[in-house]
Amino acid sequence: MQADFMALVFRxxxxxxxxxxxxxEGPVTVRLSGRVPPFAERDLDRLLARLRAEAGIDxxxxxxxxxxxxxxFVPRRALQAYAPTAACFVTPGVSSWRDYRGARRSGATDWTALTVRTRAAVFIPDDTGPQEVRDCxxxxxxxxxxxxxxxxxxPDSVFNDDNINGVLTGFDMLILRAIYAPELRSGMGPDAVAQxxxxLFARLNPGGGSGPPEWRSPTPRAFAAALDGAISPRASGTERRGAALRATAIADSAGWTDARAGFAWFLRGRLDFGSRPEPALRALERADAIYAASPLTSGAHRAHVAMHLAAFALTQGQAAAAEAIAAAAMPAAAESRxxxxLASLMMVRAEALRLQDRPAEAEAQRxxxxxxxxYGIGDEAAIRRRLGDIGALSPLGHGGAR
Structure with missing residues (x-):
């Protein structure tokens, strides 16, 4: 935990x-601005309540x-002109989009130049769906x-680009509680904090967790770069698959069997899904085995893999297997909010039920x-496309959108 804290805070x-x-230092206020979606206030209020209760932040x-x-909330086109690959982002030293555009090349927006935080702004596209707004x-x-x-x-943090966890976890709240503990203050260097x-953690987390501490080696930049390339929306399919291959090779060479290795194999399976089904299945099964080995990754992480395993079963006409895999993963998806x-798993299950000639159950699940x-996707056209994509996996090949 201490090594994680230092890596999160000082790099x-x-x-x-x-x-x-x-x-x-002192009470923090948060204001919504721009074209605020109606659901944003509710989700922000829930988040702030958790930060007060779990992280002890005023x-x-x-x-x-x-x-x-x-x-x-700013127009998507405007945001992408400055941050083309970011779904949303935060910057210090400004209070508005106008301020940011004028100050982004100055030291005011440089996190490493700060000695204390006084202002910051979060920018989110104003057409973003409800769940993505919440996650941002x-x-x-x-x-x-x-x-x-x-x-x-x-494995159990939103401070991980695998995007498995979308809402702040207990680990994240403990990190924030430590940052705002009275033992620390702005301006302290790494040595003073480490001492x-x-x-501090003995006071905040006296049990030290429910099991023995899990030692993790630092992630080399080459591995992080490979994963970043595998998920990059700007890379071609061939480039993304090559990056996933590099990531799994690095994970194997290092002997990792933790969440980052599982994610590398998950990405490899996902990227191979449409063109190389058998290698994709093997990669997904390996990711699932890695995730299953730890209680920190046996829930939401496995649910992501299960979505693709269920979809694969659907493509093979294995309706009963697809239904079982999807149904078993739904509670973990719901628990992870x-x-x-969850909607995608339900769509797969609905299609599997339809293939088993259980139309009433299929329609209810759909x-x-x-x-x-x-909530999870937001846009009605995108929902119809998702239904159509999943329906197209079926041997019957129906589009699913109605």
Missing amino acids: MESGREVPVLTRF ITRSDRPGAAITVE LHEELAQGLGPLNDLYEL RLPA NAAL REAVAWAR
């Missing part, structure tokens, strides 16, 4: 070192200008408050899937 995703710990929502953190609020607001890094080796961490994944998808 950025780019690899740049952060010279001192920074946080907001944080409230405000409707007045001058809030410590502004969450502004969780990760970007948390990074605005504290950790600046993402680590592929963390205080053993006693991933409505998009309707429930669409209801969850309205």
